[in-house]
Amino acid sequence: MKILVPVKRVVDYNIKVRVRSDGTGVETAGLKMSMNPFDEIAVEEAVRLREKGAATEVIAISIGVQQAQDTLRTALAMGADRAILVLTDESPEPLTVAKILKVLVEREKPELVFLGKQAIDDDMNATGQMLAGLLGWPQGTFASKVEVADGRVDVAREIDGGTETVSLALPAIVTADLRLNEPRYASLPNIMKAKKKPMETLQAADLGVDTTRRLTTVSVSEPPTRKAGVTVSSVAELVEKLRNEARVI
Amino acid sequence: MTVLVFVETEAGQVRQASRSAIAAATKLGDVHALVAGDAAASDAAATAAAKVPGVARVLKAGADVLAHELAEPLADLIVALAGDYTHLLAASSAAGKNVMPRVAALLDVQPIPDVMAIVDADTFVRPIYAGNALATVKSSDAKKVLTIRAASFDPAPAEGGSAPVEAVTVTVTDETSRFVSAHTPVSDRPELESARVIVSGGRGLQSAENFHKYLEPLADKLGAAIGASRVAVDSGYAPNDSQVGQTGKIVAPELYIAVGISGAIQHLAGMKDSKVIVAINKDAEAPILQVADYSLVGDLFEIVPALTAAL
Amino acid sequence: MSEREAMDFDVVIVGGGPAGLAAAIRLRQLAPEATVCLIEKGSEIGAHIVSGAVIEPRALDELLPDWRNQDSPIRTPVSEEEMYFLTETKGHRIPALDRVMPHLANHGNYVVSLGEVCRWLAAKAEDMGVEIYPGFAGAEVLIENNRVVGVATGDMGITREGEHGPNYAPGMELRGKYTLFAEGCRGSLTKRVMAHYDLRKGVDPQTYGLGVKEVWEIPPENHRPGLVVHSFGWPLDDRTYGGAWLYHFGENLVSYGFVTGLDYENTWLSPFDEMQRTKLHPVFRPHFEGGRRLIYGARALSEGGLQSIPRLTFPGGALIGDSAGFLNTPKIKGTHTAMKSGMLAAEAVVEALATSRVEPGSFTQRVRNSWLYEELKSARNVRPAFAKWGMKAGALYAGIDAMILRGRAPWTLHYRHTDNETLRPASLSEPISYPKPDGKVTFDRLSSVFLSNTNHEEDQPVHLHVENMPLWKTVNWDVFRSPESRYCPAGVYEVADEATDPRLVINAQNCVHCKTCDIKDPAQNIDWVTPEGGGGPNYPAGM
Incomplete structure (x- = not known):
């Protein structure tokens, strides 16, 4: 069984981004970029499935600019077997990503596509579900536990107030949530070895996918700062404010 | 339309x-x-x-x-x-x-x-x-x-x-996906990430014993989850999975009550999106007061029981 | 130990700053077959770089003569210069700066983000075949038969209690015929190498400064690209060395910062707050109006100069850059000297490689024969004059030294104390009252650290070792009232239960790797060791 793991290059989660003063977007130039943390979890789970013998090959895919190859190298260092880089000019939106992935799925014929549930830059939380829709495959989103057996994958999913388990016929899409696993480090020896693993580069334009954006960003602003609070003098006053002013109790 | x-x-x-x-x-x-x-x-x-x-x-x-x-x-x-x-x-x-x-x-x-x-x-x-x-x-x-x-x-x-x-007439079918089970624990204490109200404690509580003694009755009254600052976790007042903050859990409840938490930046990063923030602290200069909607400065060992009683 | 993997290189370089990168590039230029591996504890090259920075291009001209025709991040030439002596309310501008303080004349220099310069140099080095691995900290010096044979990176995934966590990954031995330590000021491995080979024998103690820096974005109408402003005097007293800088560069960016000599005596002094309050002075304040603060960071620097440079080589390697103390203190510049030292060490290593010598000993002679030595020699008496006679008389001496002696005084002034010996007890120090942060121009520590993007993996052993906690109580608290809670620019050290049972709380996660605690702790009871690789600040471009 082949597993495809799409990974996205995003601003590192330790970095606080700032909105450009002209409101055209978020300043990302010169910031440290890393693999989207949810995608790391997806890579880890895929590699574990291969290590357990449930999968035979893990293929990492990234769609974006040339530097996304660094993200793929990380996936290779974590244990992916090979990588495919699909070059695009800018960061495409989930609909386009899903369409590109569909082409690659049809080419590679995996039985499982493992994605992070969302990217921490645009916070869309959509690509996995969309790819599932385009392929007509079942989806197990927000996975906190995954078991593959007998042509099916059982996925424990994080839902409001708890978890639920669904059983999906392969081929299927699974998206990883935070509690699924704790990804391993890309260790130095593995980073060195990853340099020798195969990486294929494709041009998005050659895949016959319409990449026209449907969403345009009109402006980007900072969230409103919290307004200054008040100091209350007694417990009674606090309770009164919480009841009648804030209406939270 | x-x-x-x-x-x-x-x-x-x-x-x-x-x-x-x-x-x-x-x-x-x-x-x-x-x-x-x-x-x-x-x-x-x-x-x-x-x-x-x-x-x-x-x-x-x-x-x-x-x-x-x-x-x-x-x-x-x-x-x-x-x-x-x-x-x-x-x-x-x-x-x-x-x-x-x-x-x-x-x-x-x-x-x-x-x-x-x-x-x-x-x-x-x-x-x-x-x-x-x-x-x-x-x-x-x-x-x-x-x-x-x-x-x-x-x-x-x-x-x-x-x-x-x-x-409406339903014609859809599905052969690929099937529901197995759901696990939605009916706990008296909601989970941190999904709680509507969170009562969170910090170093000001001074001991694990106080942490439980003062916060649990308040949380019970409010049907609240219990969180903790990193210092409180490090000091053993509260379990690891109750840590709210940049490296712990990011929460955004409707009401967040910070008890004896000074408001280290990592903590603020984990709860600043809460709708209403209440700070109970003896230090009028504590950073938490800068983000709190309502601040009550004083001895938490008097304030918390009084608040619990008043609810 | 046996589970560690090992890899052999001709040269291993520890640290991806200007010194390490210049050495790496020079090595591949001179010996294209040599395998060169460079590790950097920051999550990427540049992530831990803090510098003013006005750089002198002299070393770069020699290393990459064609750099001006390339797309380098060195773009803002110095255009105007101002130097002020400050009193509390006034700034007296020093006239004829190029004659009175020629070391501060910056004609031909550039205002840069040194982090960006390092990223650019790293890309060059990688293109030339240097293997660069950021995110891995050198944790251990490998010494066999009294020869340094490389370093080992730290284990990853060690829990707070020191056990192997679920993600445990052992460190790796990077073995080199020669190892260059380019860790910057007060390197933690450098410290061990110095001790093992007694490299400081016969030289003056090193003295340090702490630079605390902010990068601002200001309205375009106020931006004067290439403007360089320095000050001395207020708010420091005459016994304390230091001053502020403010440079306009890049796209509406301002680099502002403050260096405090770590031989300061008043235990109540807080370098962070000196930096903050200086922004309120009429000389500086207008530059910040309408602006917003983007980045914050801090780093110690070596100020001792020539007298404090240790023996540079040992069997199997050398110290370069600020690890050795190659900073020109009167110029407040260490980039060109760091690069030059790296290049000279590379030349010595290439020679040693060819002749299979154990020690790249020609490095020392190469330094002596270069402009690097001349430059540091002529600057050697300025900083100790300040230490000896205070700020005003020191400045006067510096003027005489520059104008009359031209750096050729027949005498050399010496340092008598290490910086940890200079503090006066709390009872004998005059308390300093710093203004409260206003949230617009001045800020508190925690919101500042937030802008350094600092993080460390939570579950790892504390990397700030307090060797003897009872000693903290009797010395740091009882005598000095916890100076670390003031000199640490990142709020790592806090005192809990001051009134009842004072104890030290260490928020190691906040640490911006400035190394000040390792330097200034009065009892030398705090040992800074490298945390898990990739931890620490993540300074973005612009820093």
Whole structure:
């Protein structure tokens, strides 16, 4: 069984981004970029499935600019077997990503596509579900536990107030949530070895996918700062404010 | 314009997050509410949805295949009903986030998740970078697929309306996905990430014993989850998984009560999106007071029991 | 130990700053077959770089003569210069700066983000075949038969209690015929190498400064690209060395910062707050109006100069850059000297490689024969004059030294104390009252650290070793009232339960790797060791 793991290059989660003063977007130039943390979890789970013998090959895919190859190298260092880089000019939106992935799925014929549930830059939380829709495959989103057996994958999913388990016929899409696993480090020896693993580069334009954006960003602003609070003098006053002013109790 | 809202119900009531989505939908046009479930559940849900003011019509889809809100048949159902609706909405709930992007893909639409504000029929505001920036985006799709961030829209009331209910024919089937089980623990103490109220303690409590003795009664009264600062966890006052902060859990409850927490930046990063923040601290200079909506400066060992008693 | 993997290189370089990168590039230029591996504890090259920075291009001209025709981040030439002596309310501008303080004349120099320069140099080095691995900290010096044979990176995934966590990944031995330590000021491995080979024998103690820096974005109408402003005097007293800088560069960016000599005596002094309050002075304040603060960071620097440079080589390697103390203190510049030292060490290593010598000993002679030595020699008496006679008389001496002696005084002034010996007890120090942050121009520590993007993996052993906690109580608290809670620019050290049972709380996660605690702790009871690789600040471009 082949597993495809799409990974996205995003601003590192330790970095606080700032909105450009002209409101055209978020300043990302010169910031440290890393693999989207949810995608790391997806890579880890895929590699574990291969290590357990449930999968035979893990293929990492990234769609974006040339530097996304660094993200793929990380996936290779974590244990992916090979990588495919699909070059695009800018960061495409989930609909386009899903369409590109569909082409690659049809080419590679995996039985499982493992994605992070969302990217921490645009916070869309959509690509996995969309790819599932385009392929007509079942989806197990927000996975906190995954078991593959007998042509099916059982996925424990994080839902409001708890978890639920669904059983999906392969081929299927699974998206990883935070509690699924704790990804391993890309260790130095593995980073060195990853340099020798195969990486294929494709041009998005050659895949016959319409990449026209449907969403345009009109402006980007900072969230409103919290307004200054008040100091209350007694417990009674606090309770009164919480009841009648804030209406939270 | 007419818009379709996929509505979730719970215990005979429309969930609050769905009522927020209905409130958002009324800004866009006439609202049709879609409820789905097996025959019995969809009947109850339709009755509940019909009572929500602002709903002009309820579409009731009752079939066994829809019993568990599985994304595959549900998406097919919504797509089949999408017809002339200009906008398809759902709450940004686990179910809404699961199904709506699938719907969008089937309609060749780029979805717009977590809508915080509606500028016009094509233009919406949504958070990016974990809420550190707000993007105003304009969609060129003929049909819009949106999920609505509950905290940004005051929910429509649960009662007061009387919309007509129309049963829709369900032809969707699904062979690929099946529901196995659900585990939704009914604990007296909600989980941190989903709690409506969080009572959180820090170094000011001085010991594990005090941590429990003072915070648990308050949390019980409020039906609140219990959180802790890193120092409190490090000092062994509270278990590791209760840590709120940059490296712990990021929470955004409606009410966050910080007891004896000075407000280290890592902690603030984990709770600053809470709707209402209360700080109880002996130090009037503590950084937590800068983000608190209500501050009470004084001895927490007197204030907390008094507050517990007053609730 | 045996589970560690090992890899052999000709040269291993520890640290991806200007010195390490210049050495790496020079090595591949001179010996294209040599395998060169460079590790950097920051999550990427540049992530831990803090510098003013006005750089002198002299070393770069020699290393990459064609750099001006390339797309380098060195773009803002110095255009105007101002030097002020401050009193509390006034700034007296020093006239004829190029004659009175020629070392501060910056004609031909550039205002840069040194982090960006390092990223650019790293890309060059990688193109030339240097293997660069950021995110891995050198944790251990490998010494066999009294020869340094490389370093080992730290284990990853060690829990707070020191056990192997679920993600445990052992460190790796990077073995080199020669190892160059380019860790910057007060390197933690450098410290061990110095001790092992007694490299400081016969030289003056090193003295340090702490630079605390902010980067601002200001309205375009106020931006004067290439403007360089320095000050001395207020708010420091005459016994304390230091001053502020403010440079306009890049796209509406301002680099502002403050260096405090770590031989300061008043235990109540807080370098962070000196930096903050200086922004309120009429000379500086107008530059910040309408602006917003983008980045914050801090780093110690070596100020001792020539007298304090240790023996540079040992069997199997050398110290380069600020690890050795190659900073020109009167110029407040260490980039060109760091690069030059790296280049000279590379030349010595290439020679040693060819002749299979154990020690790249010609490095020392190469330094002596270069402009690097001349430059440091002529600057050697300025900083100790300040230490000896205070700020005003020191400045006067510096003027005489520059104008009359031209750096050729027949005498050399010496340092008598290490910086940890200079503090006066709390009872004998005059308390300093710093203004409260206003949230517009001045800020508190925690919101500042937030802008350094600092993080460390939570579950790892504390990397700030307090060797003897009872000693903290009797010395740091009882005598000095916890100076670390003031000199640490990142709020790492806090005192809990001051009134009842004072104890030290260490918020190691906040640490921006400035190394001040390792330097200034009065009892030398705090040992800074490298945390898990990738931890620490993540300074973005612009820093």
